Amino acid sequence: MSAQVIRFPTPPSPLAQRLEWFGTERSVLLAIWALYFALRVAVLMIDVAPTSDAEWYYIRAVSLAAGNGYLDNTGAPTAFWPPGWPIALSLVFSQFGASTVVLGLFNLVSAMLIGGLTLALGRRLFGSEAAARAGLLLLAIYPNAIGYVPLALTEVFYTMLLMAGCWAIVTRTNRWQLVGAGLIFGFATLVKAQTVVVIPLLFAIEWLRQRNIWQRFPRLFGEGLLVLGVAILTVLPWSVRNHAQLDHWVLISTNGGYTLLTGNHDTATGDYTPDALVVKHLMARPGLDEVSRDAEAKRLGLEWIEQNPGKFLALAPKKLMRLWLPDGEAEWAYQGGAPGYERFEAVYRAMRYANQAYYAVLMLAFAAAFFVMLMKRHRDGQRWIGWWLLPYGIALYPTLICVVFSGQSRFHYPVMPFVCITAGWLFVHLLNRRADRAG
Structure with missing residues (x-):
């Protein structure tokens, strides 16, 4: 008589149970959101005045809210720097008054939307609730992301728009969503x-x-043209305004040539460091208006690149290092605009060092996740190209742009929610593998 062995399922390991709890329990998600919100509200308690670029944007927004138009510091119509952020901020100021408190609350709303889009894109790109929650948690405690909330810089608002446009295209089900994506990207x-x-x-x-x-190419090509066309139509009224007030066609702004030149000259270091001689050369020609001066800067920059291809290529690694190695640049705004900075300088500096270490972990995880995902998809018999590549594509576009212009760590700010999403997936994936082995 033979005995039949009855095999029972292996009980899940404690680690697997904790992962399931993290990915399914509603209280966990609420706790992450509470942490995300509380840290950003807390930083709004710091009094910080707009300085440098932030001051320019803030003054333009106040001017627009008062009905005075988009003017330079002399009161003349201008197209210097893209106007989208001051326009959006002016709409808020016109309703609630112009103040740094209103500015901070507007950024807080944008930051909360970034959190929601981080969670939604994490679910969509990697098909895992636990990974999406891990990505949101990583972003929630990321000091540099928190530090930007009170600042009158473009980064928080722009990141929200960028993520919303990506979400609209990734999840589209009809062409009206493509029109919406075009408006957002415009x-x-x-x-x-x-x-x-x-x-x-x-x-x-x-x-x-x-x-x-x-x-599939013809349909997708047509959809891409639709989004691009709507985006261009969204920008067009501003271009028409520039022609009417400046007597020149300026698509968006008149700082592109200046940015090109400051990143490409004989003493350039890879960062946005305007050389004194470069500035003197541009300012020494008072007969040039703003548009002509920008065109002259563009000509000089392109001429330098053409005459110095070796130096231009040698600058590329420096620009990439300026873009991707340092982080925590939000501290500079507090150093220049927070009255209590000197009293708490040690705290700010400690936070800067902690942020740099945290950033290094995120970026190492981001790099490792690329190869781990490739191996996983190969093992599972899937095509290696998928929506999981979106974070790497978003990281690629400022990388390519900085090689031509200049590198600043501030430019990688909009990429960081995507980095957190990917790092969150990696951590959950590795923990799941470990839980499977334990089981």
Whole structure:
């Protein structure tokens, strides 16, 4: 008589149970949101006045809210720097009054939307609730992301627009959503002119992530043109305004040539460091108006690149290091605009060092996740191209732009929610592997 062995399922390990609790329990998600919100409200308690770029944007927003138009410091119409952020801020100021308190609350709303989009994109890109929650948690405690909330800089508002545009395309089910994506990307382009580069990137991933790529190409090409066309139409009224008030066609802003030149001259260091001789050369020609001066700067920059291709290529690694190695630049705004900075300088500096270490962990995880995902998809028999590549595409576009212009750590701020999403997936994936082995 033979005995039949009855095998029972292996009980889940304690680690697997904790992961399931983290990914399913509603109280966990509420706790993450509470932490995310509380840290950003807490930083709003710091009094910090707008300085440098932030001061320019803030003054333009106040001027627009008062009905005086988009004017330079002399009171003349200008197209210097993209106007999207001051326009958005002026709409808020016109309703609630112009103050740094209103500014901070507006940024807080944008930051909360960034959190929601981080969670939603995490679920969509990686198909895991636990990974999405981990990404939101990583972003919740990221000091540099928190530090920007009281500042009158573009980064928080722009990041929200960028993520919303990506979400609209990734989740689209009809062409009206494509029109909405075009409007979002159009306004984002008014905040940062290089945003249009993201549109073909998104559709390239969508095109290559499934089979039958050539059969799908005409439809996706048409959808991409629709989004791009709506974005251009969104920008067009500003371009018409520039022609009417400046007597020149200026698509978005008149600082592109200046930015190009300050990143490409004989004493350039890879950062946005205007050389004194460069500034003197531009300012020494008072007969030039703003548009002509920017065109002259562009000519000089392109001429320098053409005459010094070796130096231009040698600057590329320096620009990339300026873009990706340092982090925590929000501290500079507090150093210049917070009255209590000197009293708490040691605290600010300690937070800066802690932030740099945290940033290094995020970026190492971001890099490692690329190879781990490739191996996982190969093992599972999936195409290697998928929406999981979106965070790396978003990281690629400021990288390419900084090689031509200049590198600043501030430029990678909009990429960081995507980095947190990817790092969150990696941590959960590795913990799941460990839980499976334990079980």
